[in-house]
Amino acid sequence: FSNSCELLLELRKKDLLKNRPKYWWPNVGTFEVVMGAILTQNTKWDNVEKALNNWKSENKEWRLEEVATFEPSFLAEIIKPAGFYNQKAKRLIALSRNILRDFGDFENFKENVSREWLLAQKGIGFETADSILCYACFRDTMVMDAYTKRLLKKKGYEFESYDDMKDWFERGVEENWDRVAEFYENDLNLCYARFHGKIVEFMKHG
Ligand SMILES: Cn1cnc2c(N)nc[n+](C)c21
Numbered sequence: 001f002s003n004s005c006e007l008l009l010e011l012r013k014k015d016l017l018k019n020r021p022k023y024w025w026p027n028v029g030t031f032e033v034v035m036g037a038i039l040t041q042n043t044k045w046d047n048v049e050k051a052l053n054n055w056k057s058e059n060k061e062w063r064l065e066e067v068a069t070f071e072p073s074f075l076a077e078i079i080k081p082a083g084f085y086n087q088k089a090k091r092l093i094a095l096s097r098n099i100l101r102d103f104g105d106f107e108n109f110k111e112n113v114s115r116e117w118l119l120a121q122k123g124i125g126f127e128t129a130d131s132i133l134c135y136a137c138f139r140d141t142m143v144m145d146a147y148t149k150r151l152l153k154k155k156g157y158e159f160e161s162y163d164d165m166k167d168w169f170e171r172g173v174e175e176n177w178d179r180v181a182e183f184y185e186n187d188l189n190l191c192y193a194r195f196h197g198k199i200v201e202f203m204k205h206g
Contacts, residue, residue: 024197
């Protein structure tokens, strides 16, 4: 393929998101996505689901205002399956408190947070920031990760940086938007959310 739109059209033929949510990431648009984006660092997604369900199994939703009040040891115990749980607990509590301090509530955070603000938070790099922007805040931005890197390498593409690879994906879609817009309700965020999900599912299950 010569651009990312050709890659998307190839992946679309494989029905990779069967039985998956519309935007691929579970509970998009909620604070749970912020939790999952940090928890998935350096572990498998199955472990993230176990950690998230430790709280949800007691009919509780993950709420920003609540996590901000947690003791690190209390949250660490809940998220243990995700690994690095003491560090992740500390960072999630600090992030929650900074969101309340700078945005007041989750809705305002969703509307107004920037990539720069996220990257300034301890424990948030490009992949985590873009996961939060795309799947929690519905921004027109595509997530790059080890799966996207490996897929492109397999096809002979190498990039100097995270943002170079991101630029290749986003430019290829935007320059050919008329070819795929109809499949994604003319919504670029929906396209990027599903495109990234297809790549992850393809690289995990082939
Ligand atoms: C939502 N999400 C984030 N990372 C994932 C992964 N590696 N595998 C599967 N899923 C569903 C994931």
